[in-house]
Amino acid sequence: MLNPIPAIKPHSHHTEIIARLPTEWASWPRDKSSVNNHVLNVEETPSHYTKHKLRWPKYPVVFISDPHADAMAFEASLIAAGVAERKKKSDLGHLTLTKKGKQSEIIIGGDCLDKGPSNLDLLRSVQQLYRLKARVTLLAGNHDLRLLMGLLALARKKDVGNQHLFVRMGKKVVPLFREVFDQYLADTKWDKKIPDEDTCRKRLFPGEAWFKEFPFHAAGFLTAEGIDREVRKMESKNQSFEKHCHASGLSLRQVYAASLKCQQLFLHKKGEFNWFFRKMELVAQRGSFLFLHAGLDDNMGQMLLKSGPKYANKAFHRNLKRRDLFGFYYSSIANTFRTKYRDADLPLTHRGVKAIHKSGIHVVVQGHVNRQEGQRITIKKGLVHVEADITLDSHSRKVEGLTDYGIGATLIDKSTGIVGLSCDYPTAKVMTAKELEGIYQEGHNEGKNHEVKN
Template sequence: MRSPLPQINDKPEHAEIIARLPNEWTAWPQDSGSSNAMARTSVNTPGKTLKKSKLAWPKRPVVFISDPHADATAFEASLIAAGVATQRKTGLGKLKLTKSGRKTEIIIGGDCLDKGPSNLALLRSVKQLYRLKARVTLLAGNHDLRLIMGLLALARKKDIGNQHFFVRMGKKVVPLFKEVFEQYLADTKWDKKIPDEDTCRDILFPNDKWFEAFPYHAAGQLTAEGIDREVRKMRSKVQSFENHCLAAGLSLRHVYAASLMCQKLFLHKKGEFAWFFRKMKLVEKRGSFLFLHAGLDDTMGELLLKSGIKYANKAFHRNLKHRDLFGFYYSSIANTFRTKYRDADLPLTERGVKAIHKAGIHVVVQGHVNRQQGQRVTVKKGLIHVEADITLDEHSRRSEGLDSYGIGATLINKRQGLIGISCDYPTAKVMKPQALRQIYG
């Protein structure tokens, strides 16, 4: 039987990648279930079989790579591991597509930004795929959207709903500001029009009245648990954000100058990274598979049923551009890249799952939920989820006791089924098409 593992060119540039990847495959292991699942079942438990006509596979092969978190080395190694790219020579940005890569859709599942080691290098690695004319779909992640929300909040009139969004980005955005300052501002007269430290603090931070006023402002839009969680989170971030900046060698004047440069780089039409948010989508559907960053709720399920994928993606961009930031970030649209099905999140119930199934969606492929033992298939809220965030970035791996950068990808192919490859699991996980149909749908 032909191995389902991708073919990787055996060349010196690939030696380290090949050495760290599994060279054997096994049937997808049983899942112990999800603590948040409405219907708990292992992936090998016989149940209601999906009819063949209902489970449609993507027409072309898909490679899903999520949560690279500013680690270009991990991202490019994962493309090579998936068999869609090869290195022309040593170093970042030296990829070319393989024959398989030219036929495959590469879906980036969000969270390109934050953590490290380099946000700008990761963005340039993604951009090279567009230059190579790869079939790329870029999805919105919560860390990506935190940046644009913070930048837009600075550009708009300050109010109770938006004044916390800059500091809300937290310590994980500090490395980006440091990179931007060092690469674009350090050797310039950057401080000529930047106000003093206290004025910068007033511009960047929520005012003293925010903590009292926000719960009333958010009433009716957030759950009670969501409001409490947001206020607690902001108290912590307001107290620590400036210290994290100082630890990175940045004053608030540096940070404000870097944020203005980020506005030029990301938000202006001719900015170097203007393509990043412009190309971003909220969701994408291929066959019966829905690709997104985090998850769904009842409102989004019904929206997908009644209005479809194109409408959802258009609504994502129109709301981000025209709606007040508070209304956008705490809506069902933003819940799609933020939810972990907690009490504080907008709910997904049986009603929403029914609408999702009627929309022809039977499998959600997501990032956002960090996995240290490779990909997992589980049933959450009665809906099949493929959790594909396998801890790629070196920063997270170091804090979790994992070695080096991560390597791995999730492959979806109508002939071979679902394949999970991770340098942190001893074999590739393979679920044949028929096995996937056996999971409760």
């Protein structure tokens, strides 16, 4: 049975956005056709697990993840969630908070950067939320931190652990350099102190010896699968990065100049986007919900149990200041915004899940895992995950055969439960608090992989 969507009321003048959204909601779809996908009904929950009660966030949460430099998609998603409006019909950067927006917390799940089409406008849209005094929590994404690692590696003395980190950003960062060059350098004498093309190439790219030395350097930090994956990835990026720069109309001199400007914009105290990495957090716990970009591992589970999320965030920022970029980027802290629970990633086992549950965390809300048909709730390693990366940016949507920019958000509030809103699914998916508690009990009881179908 379909019903009007609860608690979502975009202003009527946003006709283009409203026209692309579902107008009704239905209970979160479930697939009971296979044992592996089975989820306990609430009445099936063992009585001795009822003591593990879910605690809901103090404020209603609007979770938007992986906007990937699409400011239009990001702002449309805020409007669709009912937390913001635009004074003008279509202009970016003219947001105001609604009554609901003032009462809610907006959690941005990471990956604000890369792909395009509007890295800088996206950052300015996020910055405007801070200026509006919205409750905003900005989480670290792997694409965001890759930029930071690349810029820091370029600024520091080369070693085996850091000399690949600039090129490792890959083709998806090129649109940012194009934007920075066009907006800040194109009409200036940018080339006055920039070395020749060959010198820029040597400064940007890892040396040939890196490919032989890195596996030994990474031994003990990465799994064998992780080392092999890293080397293969760098072989590909080393060969293609310059081609992608040229395809966007940038020489390596221009890329180098743009990267120096990015250092000024993001890293210098008075830089326009200095706030971006400074405000970033690794995790955010709200009640029994843990918000992060990717996932957890055993080490992070133990850290959360023993020291809590505030300590994890403090450790994140302390480690960002380390001279050893390698030690940070391949650590358990960085695994939190990179993992997909692959063999190449640091493991999450029953030991880690037990620690996470014991710390009071029962649901992980994440981005990073791309979904083309709206959000998914799944049980991974015995831990409930809400996957909320729903392909917002127009660049990715074009590659995936989807039209226009994406619109969607995940709303979490005890009064309505979890609402998955996406322009790519015919209804809003709603899971009530009671239903979610039943799913949590199943994950807690079984400790295996299960999932709720789209």
